[in-house]
Amino acid sequence: xxxxxxxxxxxxxxxxxxxxxxxxxxxxxxxxxxxxxxxxxxxxxxxxxxxxxxxxxxxxxxxxxxxxxxxxxxxxxxxxxxxxxxxxxxxxxxxxxxxxxxxxxxxxxxxxxxxxxxxxxxxxxxxxxxxxxxxxxxxx
Ligand code: CMP
Numbered sequence: 001x002x003x004x005x006x007x008x009x010x011x012x013x014x015x016x017x018x019x020x021x022x023x024x025x026x027x028x029x030x031x032x033x034x035x036x037x038x039x040x041x042x043x044x045x046x047x048x049x050x051x052x053x054x055x056x057x058x059x060x061x062x063x064x065x066x067x068x069x070x071x072x073x074x075x076x077x078x079x080x081x082x083x084x085x086x087x088x089x090x091x092x093x094x095x096x097x098x099x100x101x102x103x104x105x106x107x108x109x110x111x112x113x114x115x116x117x118x119x120x121x122x123x124x125x126x127x128x129x130x131x132x133x134x135x136x137x138x139x140x
Contacts, residue, residue, distance in 0.1 A: 003081040004034070005118045006127035011069040013040075014114035019072055022102055022115060026076060029088050034073040035137045039085040041067050049130055052123075058111065065111050077139075082124060085117040 009019045024035060041049070046063040053059050076085055076139070090101025094113060097104035107113040118124035128137075 002077060003121070003126060004075055004077045005081045005124050006116075006131065007074045007076050007085055007118075008116035009072040009074070010112070010114055011066060012108055013106055013114040014071055015069050016106070018106050018114075020116055022106065025088060025102060026074075026085075029084065031076040031078040031081060031085065032140065033074055034077050034139060035132045036072060037131075037136075038070050038072050040059060040070045043067055048080050049127070056135075062111060067098075071075075071079060075128055075137050082118055082121065086119070088119050089115050091102050 008120060009022050013022060014021060023033070036131075043063055046066040047054075047059075050059065050062055050066070053062065056062075072092075078084060089092075090097030092103075092104035093110040094107035094111060095102045096106070097112075102115050103113050118127050
């Protein structure tokens, strides 16, 4: 089943200069990048994006991390894209991430964990339009 997911190459990975390597893994993984842009989020934008975590102890620190530099949100499309992108990313905490996953290879900590991916279709339905207008998404 063809599906779309929202991916973000986070500020730690952009700052390290590994965004291109991560995009290569995305393309090699059989995903089509339908939209992508480099943005530097404001605190309000980060807080809105991660609103589901507003009561978590790491919320303030997470929002501060996500605004420390530019990040690259993308819309990925492919068969079973939500679960497959999560598999390619690896576990949230890189200490638990499997060999060969993006987080194992590029993440620094549970917070600075290189990439983000929607965790369910309903989440993708909120996250994709959070960053992209329909005219910025290029089906093909
Ligand atoms: P992400 O997949 O973007 O979803 C929420 C983010 O919060 C997570 O990746 C991490 O960057 C960050 N985070 C920081 N601490 C934790 C934690 N203890 N558990 C889960 N996520 C955390």
